Amino acid sequence: EVQVAESGGGLVQAGGSLRLSCIASGFAFDDYVIGWFRQAPGKERAAVSCIKTRNGNTYIANSVKGRFTISSDNAKNTVYLQMNSLNPEDTGVYYCAAGQILSYRDSDFGTWGQGTQVIVSS
Helix, strand or coil: CCEEEEECCEEEECCCCEEEEEEEECCCHHHCEEEEEEECCCCCCEEEEEEECCCCCEEECCCCCCCEEEEEEHHHCEEEEEECCCCHHHCEEEEEEEECCCCCCHHHEEEECCCEEEEEEC
16 A cells, blocks of 8 residues: 655744654655645645655755755655744645655645644744
């Protein structure tokens, strides 16, 4: 069964950092794109960053560029999202998803995790 699962969310003060992890199972990790999406309260889910695990190509949203970094450890079937200089606008549920196209569209990702909550206090 194809699965992804997130971990690493929590409560952090503005200016702080968190690292989210997404571990994948049930599929050939190198053949997929792993994406991070977030849904802020009252807003639609939006792409944050994604990575093509085979070659390391990435997409990152302008809103987090320079603060967030995505990386993958293919030996561990895990993708990380390092989030620095967090601000309250980064609050939301962060989802990991697997797909086959380097894309910012959630419709291009077919397997989703349950999400992990990130709360940034001011």
